[in-house]
Amino acid sequence: MSEKIISVDAETNGLWGQPFAVAFIMYDAFGVELDRATFRCPIEGNVNQWVKEHVLPEMGAIPLTHSSYEDMLESVGQWWLANKEGASVLWHMGHVVEAHLYRELHRIGCIGDWDAPYVPIELSCLLESAGYPADSVDNYISEKGLSLPDFKGGTHNPLYDAAAAASVYFDLKSK
Helix, strand or coil: CCCEEEEEEEEECCCCCCEEEEEEEEEECCCCEEEEEEEECCCCCCCCHHHHHHHHHHHCCCCCCCCCHHHHHHHHHHHHHHHCCCEEEEECCCCCHHHHHHHHHHHCCCCCCCCCCCCCEEHHHHHHHCCCCCCCHHHHHHHHCCCCCCCCCCCCCHHHHHHHHHHHHHHHHCC
16 A cells, blocks of 8 residues: 555646646545645647636636746656655546646656656546446535535636545545
8 A cells, every 4th residue: 555645637728738737635545635736837829618618717726836838847747756756646537637747747858757657546447346427526525425625616626626536535445
């Protein structure tokens, strides 16, 4: 068992686009929050319509922390490298967005060949194996009456999404 769980969520300009916001929340093995970090840069190019309608309204509380994509990724990579030792990564349906984030971190030289998460915990698989729909942590949270820290914004706010995934993970793990 890992000594730490790092829940990661990224928001991208469209499902297959560049990441423009990233949140990490690090927990000990028992679900106690140890640290958190958020990163955000301006979206380069035309903003995807779905992102305009569904993502950006949820992210008002996350300030721009970097003026460029590369600067943001450098900071994301530095945070990751400083915290990855002894950690497992948790993500929800991360095969497109969060996996792409780590490929981008590698592509621009922020992490090395062996620095991406190895065998991340895919929450959607755990949900499905427990008999719940794989695509929604919010339904599980509502059904189980789980509480989350107070966030401005909901689904598609990367900090909220990282916390929601961790809440579900630790609840499932306790069963």
